[in-house]
Amino acid sequence: MPTAVGGEEKRMYSKFFKATKIYDNVTMIDEGMVQCYLVEGTERALLIDTLCGIGNIKAFVSELTNLPVTVVATHGHVDHVPGAFTYGEVYMNPDDIALMYRPMHASPEGRLNYFNQSEHLTEDGKPFKATMDDVAKDNGLRIYPVYDGDIFDLGGGILIEVIQVPGHTYGTIVLLDRKNRVVFSGDACNVNTLLNLEGSTTIEEYKESLLHFKTFEDAFDGMWGGHGARCVPKTTIDDGIMICDEILAGKDDAIEMQTIGGPGYLAKERGEIFMPKYGGTCDIVYSKEMIHKRPHPVITDHPNTYK
Numbered sequence: 001m002p003t004a005v006g007g008e009e010k011r012m013y014s015k016f017f018k019a020t021k022i023y024d025n026v027t028m029i030d031e032g033m034v035q036c037y038l039v040e041g042t043e044r045a046l047l048i049d050t051l052c053g054i055g056n057i058k059a060f061v062s063e064l065t066n067l068p069v070t071v072v073a074t075h076g077h078v079d080h081v082p083g084a085f086t087y088g089e090v091y092m093n094p095d096d097i098a099l100m101y102r103p104m105h106a107s108p109e110g111r112l113n114y115f116n117q118s119e120h121l122t123e124d125g126k127p128f129k130a131t132m133d134d135v136a137k138d139n140g141l142r143i144y145p146v147y148d149g150d151i152f153d154l155g156g157g158i159l160i161e162v163i164q165v166p167g168h169t170y171g172t173i174v175l176l177d178r179k180n181r182v183v184f185s186g187d188a189c190n191v192n193t194l195l196n197l198e199g200s201t202t203i204e205e206y207k208e209s210l211l212h213f214k215t216f217e218d219a220f221d222g223m224w225g226g227h228g229a230r231c232v233p234k235t236t237i238d239d240g241i242m243i244c245d246e247i248l249a250g251k252d253d254a255i256e257m258q259t260i261g262g263p264g265y266l267a268k269e270r271g272e273i274f275m276p277k278y279g280g281t282c283d284i285v286y287s288k289e290m291i292h293k294r295p296h297p298v299i300t301d302h303p304n305t306y307k
C-alpha cells in the first residue's frame, strides 16, 4: 500500500474546510461528510471534486498551493461539483450536466440544505449552521467535457488519468494517479454505493463499468473516495462485481431501506458504521426497476435563471 495512507497532521483548518496532506503532492480537503483532493504537479494542480459550494473553497485552496488550479468533478452531485462555482469552470463528463443543474444539486437552497443536514464544528468545537450568505453564487459555469482515457498533465511527470465508471451516476468518472498508485474514486464504489438515484445506471451497466475499472487494477493499490476520509483496498471493485452478480441472480440480501435518494434495497446486510457483515468494502443500494438494462432516461427539466 502507498506509504502515506492514513494521512499526516492536519495543516490547515477553516470554518468550512480541513486540509490533511495524504501524500507528498496530495492534500485531502474535508467538509465533514465529504472529501475532495488537491493533486500538485510542477506546473499545475488538479482539484478533484469541490464539495457543496458552502464557504469559498477557491480561497482555501489558494492558501494550499501557488500553482494554477484545474478543477474536475467525479460526478454531478450536490456534494461534489458546486464548489466549482467559485472557479467558474470545471471538467466533468457531459452525461451529468443536466443532473447537476437539478435544484437539489445546483440551487443555493439545495446546497445549503445538504450541508446543514450534517453537524459542523468551528475550530474551537462549537456547532454551527451555514446561512445563505455562505453559499457560493452560480455566476455561470464553463464546463469542459472529459472522457475515458483523458489525461491531466500536471507537470513533473504527474499524470492523472480519467476512467469512466457509470453507475452511481451516468457521468461518473474516477481519476487514476499512477505515481501514488491510488484512484480518487468519488462515489463510484464504496460501502454505500447508491444506485437507486435519479441519474443512476442499472446494475447490468454498473457491472460492466466495474469490469472496465478492474482492467486498470495493476496500476493502483487503493482508492480514496468522496465519503470516508480513508483509503480502501482495490478489492472493493471485486466486491462490487460479486454483489452485482448476486443482485442479477436474485441471491443478495435485498434489505428494504430508505436513502437520501428515496427507497431502495441494500444488497448485503450492514454491521457497524456502514461496514457490510460479509467482510468486504463494497455494498450497493439499488432499485428493483433498475436491475436490467433499459433506455437511458433523459433529464430535461432543469430550469435555471442566470444572473
Ligand SMILES: [Zn+2]
Pocket: 075, 077, 168, 187
Ligand atoms: Zn454522489
